[in-house]
Amino acid sequence: MMREFGKPLDLAGANRDGQQLFFAGMSFRRDTPRPPRTNPVPQPSSIQMTAGDQHVLFGVRRDLAAHGRAGLPQPPDPIRAAELDRYARDHAALHGWTPRTTDDTCHGLRILLGLQDDSNAPIQASDVITLQGIELPVWAVLEILTAAGALEEDRTPTFDVWFERNIAGLPDTMLGELCTWFDIMKNGCPIPPRRRPRTQGTIRLLLQWALPALRTWAAAGHDSLREISRTTILDTLPPSGNPRAEAGQGLKSIFIVLKGQKVLFTNPMARLKTGFTEARQPLPADVAALREAINSPAPAQALVVALIAFHALSPRQLRVLQLTDIRDGRLHYAGRVIVLAEPVQNRLRAYLDYRNTRWPNSLNTYLFLHYRTAARTIPVGQRWIKLTIGPGLTATSIREDRILDEARATDGDARRIVDLFGLSIQAATRYTSTVDDPQLVNLATADS
Known part of the structure; x- marks a missing residue:
């Protein structure tokens, strides 16, 4: 029962047909119009409320698996839903998606639009993840929303989750100090002392090497790294070898960064020698297994192994190879021109035939594809x-x-190895120093 302005509430009439909840001030009406503002305050463009929208009191995470694909609400804004559906189908046709992937993607977009509290707000990435419960392609929906500028990324990066999981259980003060180190290592520091961002692999190694000492100090009652002295570090470090060198590298990184950020007053690791990691x-590799892989009937396996076995390409280089990097029987990569061996060229032709037959409409420019990346870039x-x-x-x-084979063939010519494989002098020396090793010579002779 609706209340009429100017009349008192009829409690008996209201209870007869049910009760209506009112919030204070929602039904207030000014008797005289408010004078216009001289300088109206513009509203943010991201907040656009339509007639059918209402403010959200609190958010609730939907369980789509409990409802299934049927029975979910329809999008409140049909025009926006139609535009997004048309955009998704054009994108799918351009990238060669299968009809099933296209239809499932459009269905997932309609579900997400129907669950929105504000029809004009961007869709949160965490809501897209819930589509896994009804077996819809999450990656495709995320790609469409990202390309359309309608996605709000609210997920915690997996690398951050890994870091939080590994430092869990340490004292709160120490956790804050490690978070400062992690932020500087991951994002760098543009102000003195400046630091470049480090790779995730480097950060993982340094933290894993330092964690045993950190947990030992926490168990001994230390709440902060400010309490750690040079004597405490010497009592905690392993006695010798690679464990001592690795722990020293991890702890040095943490203390140097925290001292530079003025979190610590002193660096107890300064001028403390912990040695170097022994290379x-x-x-040599197993020749029988290597021959079997190179002669594999699977075109991708044969080409990947051949590129490594003949030209010593690293996995990172293989992943980012473009179709345009291979021209006239030569591989052009990072300023280097590599003449491909004839066995590699034969396997390359076989793989390209397979690639064009398996994914003829793919727009992915990378050399290597599989079923998940063929429809993406x-x-x-x-x-x-x-x-x-x-x-x-x-x-x-x-x-x-x-590289070992090349080192033996050139009698340890480090300059030749550097030019041929793009290594540093120090890395090349690691191979040339084994040329006269009798054990490796015997292994090479037995394999051949």
Whole structure:
């Protein structure tokens, strides 16, 4: 029952047909019109309320798996839904998506628009993830929303989740100090002392090397790294070898960054020698397994292994190779021109035939594809390279075998190895120093 202005509330009449909840001030009406403002305050363009919208009191995470695909509300703004549907179908046709992927993507977009509290607000990425419960392509919906500028990224990066999980259990003060170090290492620092951002692999290694000492100090009752002295560090470090060198590198990184940010007054690791990590000696690969992989009937496996075995390409280089990097039997990469060996060219032709037959409409410009990247424009992942090489071999072992063979063939000519494989002098010396090793000579002779 609606209340009429100027009349008192009829409680008996209201209880007869049900009750209406009112919030204070919502039904207030000014008797005299408000004078216009001389300088109206513009509203943000991202907040646009239509007649059918209402403010959100609190958000609730939807469980789509409990409802299924049917019975969900329709989009409150049909015009926006139609525009997004048309954009998705044009994008899908351009990138060669299958009809099923296209239809499922459009269906997922309609579901997300129907669940929105504000029909004009961007869709949150965490809401898109809920489409997994009803088996809709999350990656495709995210790609459409990103391309259309209708996505709000509210997910915590997986790297941040990994960091929080590994430092869990440490004292609160120490956690804050480590978060400062992590932020500087990940994003860099533009003000003195300046630092360039480090790769995720470097940050992972340094934290893993330092964590045993950090947990030992926390268990001993230390709440902050300000309490750590040089004596405490010497009592905690391993006695010698690679464990001591690795722990020293991790702790030095943390203390140097925190001292530079004035979180610590002193750096107890200053001028503390912990040694250097000993390089692992490169060894020849299993020749039988290598021959089997190079002659594999799978075109992708044969080409990946051949590129490593003949030209010592790293997994990172393989992942980012473009179709245009290979011209006239030569590989052009990072300023280097590599003349492809004839066995590599044969396997390259076989793979390109397979690629054009398997994904004829793909717009992905990277050389290597699989079923998930063919409809997108991203490179394959590190895991795909590992799985493609197959069991019994790794990219590192194949690459080391190739460089070792070149070192033996040139009698340890470091300059030749540097020019041929793009290594540094220090990295090349790691291979040339093994030329006269009798154990490696015997292994090479047995394999051949």
